[in-house]
Amino acid sequence: MTRRFATLFTLLLLLVCATEARAQRGLSSTVVPADAPLVTDLSAHLIAITSSFTGTELLLFGSVDEPGDIVVVVRGPSGPAIVRQKKREAGIWLNRSPLRFEGVPAYYAVASTRPLKEVASPSLLARLQIGGENLRFRFTRPAEEPDTSPHRAAILRHKALGGLYREETSVVFLGPKLFRTEISFPSTVPVGTYTTEVYLIRDDRVIAAQSTPLFVDKQGIEQEIFDFSRREPAVYGFISVLLAVTAGWAAALLFRR
DSSP: OHHHHHHHHHHHHHHHOOOHHHHHTTOOOOOOOTTOSEEEEESOSEEEEOTTOOOEEEEEEEEESSOOEEEEEEEOOEEEEEEEEEEEETTEEEEEEEEEEEEEESOEEEEESSOHHHHSOHHHHHHHTOSGGGOOOEEOOOSSOOOOHHHHHHHHHHHHHTTSEEEEOOOEESSSSEEEEEEEEOTTOOOEEEEEEEEEEETTEEEEEEEEEEEEEEOSHHHHHHHHHHHOHHHHHHHHHHHHHHHHHHHHHHHHO
């Protein structure tokens, strides 16, 4: 019976385990001409979240053929966000004036060679949505349109406290052409497809730009078992019951001795 238990367990692992090469096949790379004024890349294009994931850092590096400032923008998948404002009524704090925003990035990070206000004009930053105050959030308008400034500020503040929104002057030139910066991702980073945008800006103009995909996905045996249970619920249920019965029988036999 012990040999059968080992065989069944091995079959379960073979059914639910996927190799990392399969995930890597979904990655795409950006082809850049050899004479491009801006060339960048990431140290990894896939962040694998496992049960022991505590956050990570990726290295973004590149080179330029023309002078200017470098601005790096990393945007996570967008989704809805509901913000409620607390108001004191009859001595009790209650949530009032809820607003539902759409198009809120789950993750947003900006790194630059200098402070953004010294790199480009407010109009250019707003057009490229560089900086938290320049992100365009859509919201459902109630009968009387409210002032959304406190709600927007609350989103930015909440995301920043969780390490999901950050703005840093962390791009460093290692010479006249080479530059690098590190992008931090907390343990709460959501899964999805991210975009890494790199801009070369000079005299309030975008000289060159490049966009690179980044993928955040759950990996490991726990996720594979979860995915397998969704794909093959009947087989998963049968194997689970069979393993439970086998484990109970093995425990009873062990304690009997």
